Amino acid sequence: MRTVIKFAGTLLEDDSTVRSLARQVAALSKEGHEILVVHGGGKFFTATLKRMAIESKFVGGLRVTDRETRDAAIMVFAGLLNKKLAAAISAEGQPAVGISAADSRCFLAEPMVHNDVEGGLGYVGYLTGLNLPFIESLWREGLLPVAPCLGIASDNELYNINADHMAAASAEFLGADQLIYLTDVAGVLDGEKVLSVVGCQEIEQLVKRRVVCGGMILKLEAAKRAIEGGVQQVRIVGGTTPEALLLAAHPDEVASVPGTLVLGHSHAAAEAAFTAA
Ligand SMILES: Nc1ncnc2c1ncn2[C@@H]1O[C@H](COP(=O)(O)OP(=O)(O)O)[C@@H](O)[C@H]1O
Numbered sequence: 001m002r003t004v005i006k007f008a009g010t011l012l013e014d015d016s017t018v019r020s021l022a023r024q025v026a027a028l029s030k031e032g033h034e035i036l037v038v039h040g041g042g043k044f045f046t047a048t049l050k051r052m053a054i055e056s057k058f059v060g061g062l063r064v065t066d067r068e069t070r071d072a073a074i075m076v077f078a079g080l081l082n083k084k085l086a087a088a089i090s091a092e093g094q095p096a097v098g099i100s101a102a103d104s105r106c107f108l109a110e111p112m113v114h115n116d117v118e119g120g121l122g123y124v125g126y127l128t129g130l131n132l133p134f135i136e137s138l139w140r141e142g143l144l145p146v147a148p149c150l151g152i153a154s155d156n157e158l159y160n161i162n163a164d165h166m167a168a169a170s171a172e173f174l175g176a177d178q179l180i181y182l183t184d185v186a187g188v189l190d191g192e193k194v195l196s197v198v199g200c201q202e203i204e205q206l207v208k209r210r211v212v213c214g215g216m217i218l219k220l221e222a223a224k225r226a227i228e229g230g231v232q233q234v235r236i237v238g239g240t241t242p243e244a245l246l247l248a249a250h251p252d253e254v255a256s257v258p259g260t261l262v263l264g265h266s267h268a269a270a271e272a273a274f275t276a277a
Pocket residue numbers: 007008009010040164182183184185187188189190191211212213214215216217218219
């Protein structure tokens with residue numbers, strides 16, 4: 001099973017959560033999953049920029065990234081957070097290697113054009129490809145790649161990529177069977193209730209009805225993209241829910257899977273028919 005696991009940056013801020021999730025990642029890897037971990041770090045990055053007296057500005061959920069901000073993004077994402085996560089997984093017995101777009105050009109990007117923003121978004125990109133032979137060679141050697149949300153473009157510059165989009169595109173380009181978003185909430189919420197299933201065709205309505213807002217909009221859009229790109233199973237799961245990752249990765253073996261399963265159009269129709277029957 002080929003699996004992309006996206007870590008929300010907020011989960012990396014609590015050491016016991018990092019240890020617990022690293023243990024679960026290592027266990028899945030030992031079972032034979034070919035895993036790519038993709039991580040963000042947006043909240044921690046905002047706090048770091050504040051300490052550097054750099055103000056954060058977002059347009060449509062994306063951080064406007066000038067050169068100074070981009071350089072800081074490399075330090076925070078590919079430096080501190082990436083090393084922390086790779087070290088935690090390695091400590092659980094699964095050797096992990098932190099790789100960024102700069103290493104072997106393993107994540108390719110192009111600049112994102114945003115006509116509504118004067119001067120554009122700067123060094124913000126979207127993933128256009130990855131170095132599959134390089135990643136497969138790591139798996140063959142028993143190594144687990146851990147990648148921050150950065151890509152390298154044809155101008156040889158590193159670009160800041162929204163981590164949810166990066167995970168979805170990576171899952172598509174790897175031909176992954178499953179994509180698991182580990183986030184800081186229990187799943188997609190409707191008020192207090194976790195929605196166990198969301199169909200792609202429902203996403204627009206959920207946004208219109210303001211059931212989802214903020215970062216969850218980008219996450220659901222990214223999930224939809226992954227499904228349209230051929231990823232069979234996409235789940236949004238609370239990273240602090242006990243054993244959430246192991247349960248989400250074995251949906252057929254457990255009575256109740258935590259979080260939200262995002263389904264493609266035809267799947268959702270089938271599910272609705274099944275529920276109605
Ligand atoms: N309906 C919703 N269900 C869950 N989270 C929601 C919803 N609407 C908005 N959110 C917000 O989306 C956030 C998750 O998105 P984001 O911050 O981008 O996640 P991550 O940290 O996983 O990248 C939640 O912390 C919550 O504040």
